[in-house]
Amino acid sequence: MKIKKIIKHQWECILRYVYIKCWDIPNKNEKIFLFESRDGFSFTDSPRYVFNELMKRPSLENSKFVWIYSRHVVLDDLKTTLPFVDERVMFVKRDTISYAKILAKANYLITNSTFPFWFVKSAHQIYLNTWHGTPLKKMGFDLPDSELSKNVIRNFLMADVILSPNDHMTNILKNSYKLDGIYTGVIAEVGLPRMDTIGTAKDILRRQFSAHDIEFDELKQTILYAPTFRGMGPNQMDDSVNHLLNDVQKMQYFFEHRYNFLVKVHPYVYRKLKKILPATHLIPDYVDTNDVLQITDILITDYSSVFFDFLNFKKPILFYVWDQKYYDSERGMYFTKDDLPGPVFTKLQLLQKYIGDGDFQLNRSLLMKSMTVNDDGNASRRAVNILLGEKKITATSKKNILIVAGKHRLTGEEIKTISLLSYEFDVTLLLSTNNTLNAELKKVRKMYIFGHILMTPFEKIMRSKDGVEREYKRLVGMIDWDKIIVLDEKIKKSKFCS
Structure with missing residues (x-):
């Protein structure tokens, strides 16, 4: 195990070195668009729809379009989700030398999640973050431990444009991720491109289902069970997977004679569940959830934001929350169960009885209607127009102060002073993890010093100005602070390097 960690560390050092050597060198010969969806585990979600829209633009006939894929997936499977592919499209494996080079050289960067901790957007790049749904x-900072979002916040602050589907998500970005007062890019409330349905979805699904022996009868109605991930990260999975497996087996037995019963789980869960659940009902991770929603008649979910995408279909949405009290205390939700567009069940038997009775009550509140105001089929076009157009800079109302605490433990007097400053200024604390x-x-906004320094060995020795500036941007994005206060003496001596 130690040998694997050493090899991984050494390989990351090589990737960072290659990335640095290619970084901030303008690519003048052609336009390169890079797409990454969920760390390369799929070609789905909003990046897929942005890609489709870009491919149709006559002005981009001489451009290159690069999709990133993970070494853990089968590339040919992922390709089946792309309706439009020609000689302009390339595929690059993540965490390779080619990946480091293209991540540095691409003119346009599109992702629905985050790029690696060693990524720094350069001056010649335009970064569009589509994110992956209405929460x-x-x-973010609404969680007990905001450190879990450290790479998310860092990526957001580097993005030129962040897409938002509605006012609720815009408020989450501004307040829950504390972008308000510091973010100088554009939060574009234009809708999610993934809500622009593709007419070929059914044909794509037929091929994908057939390739994986998924049982599907087109004469039956379809139930999709799409539970969320319970836990705080891929390595913090609890024993809820065992509960999920037990529930799925019971649902499968109860529903399969009358309905097509399909299961689509969170990527973290899929990697574990695929080893223990028969493939006849488990939809492969690379299949686009929004394609599956187009053939779904009844959606069963819990805390997953997938139900927001299903609202426009005006079909039954049922919430099965067997661990309601536990989940509320650990994570919490932005809405109460009275806000949800369907009944809530805490016991599987009651859910099965409700479906068996077939008396579905649709409940679309004004709140839920506000979530879909931009779902008109043109979000991809609007997103691409913003991506290719001029970006407006957001003015901030307060002066920004960055306090670099690093490993320095704040004294009572320092805490009091910082607290007073936060009433008059927008204050960010940069902390060691x-x-x-x-x-x-x-x-006070918290940001973190994490990952390895993005400098070559020579730059570290010489305290290169370019290297220091690059590392500074890696940690805090593209922000020009009105004032910087350094409390950690070691960081002060190293000019923001530790």
Whole structure:
């Protein structure tokens, strides 16, 4: 195990070195668009729809379009989700030398998640983050441990454009991720491109289902069970997978004679569940969820934001939340169960009885209607127009102060001073990952020093100005602070390097 970690570390050092050597060198010969969906595990979600829209633009006939794929997937499977592919399209494996080069050289970067911790957007690049849905679960600084979002916040602050489907998501970005007052890019409330349905979805699904022996009868109605991930990260999975397996087996037995019963789980869960659940009902991870929603008659979910995407179909949405109390205490939600567009069940037997009775009550509140105001089939076009057009810079109302604490433990007097500053200024604390922040400083934005320094060995020795500036941008994005206060003496001496 130690040998694997050493090899992985050494390989990351090589990737960073290659990336640095290619970084900030303008690519003048052609336009390169790079697409990455969920760390290369699929070619789905909004990046897929942005790609489709770009491919249709006559002005981009001489451009290159690069899709990133993970070494853990079968590339030919992922290709089946792309309706339009020609000689302009390339495929590059993630975490390779080619990946490091193209990530540095591409003119346009499109992702629905985050790029690696060693990624830094350069001056010649335009970065579009589509994110991956309207949140029901609490996010960012609304979580007890905001350090879990450290790479997300870093990526957001580097993005030129972040897409938002509605006012709720815009508020989440501004307040729950504390972008308000510091973000200088554009939060574009234009809708999610993935809501622009593709007419070929059924044909694509037929091929994908056939290739994986998924049982599907087109004469039957279809139930999709799409539960969310329980836990805080891919390595923090709890024993809920065993509960999920037990429920799926019971649902399969109860529904399969009358309905097509399909299961689509979170990517983290899929990697574990595919080893223990028969493939006849489990939809492969690379299949686009929005394609599956187009053939779904009844959606069963819990805390997953997938139900927001299903609202426009005006079909039954049922919520099965067997661990409601536990989940509320651990994570929490932005809406109450009275806000949800369907009945909530805590016991599987009651859910099965409700479906068996067939008396479905649709409940679309004004709140839920506000979530779909931009779902008119043109979100991809609007997103691409913004991507290719001029970007507006957002003006900030307060002056920004960056306080670099690093490993320095704040004294009581320092905490009091910072707290007072936060009422007049927009204050950000830059902390080492093992440094805890006092609960009194809830108004203060926390960012973290993590990952390895993005400098070559020579740059470290010489304290290269270019290397220091690049590392600074890696940690805090493209922000010009009005004032910087350094408390950690070691960081002060190293000019923001540790």
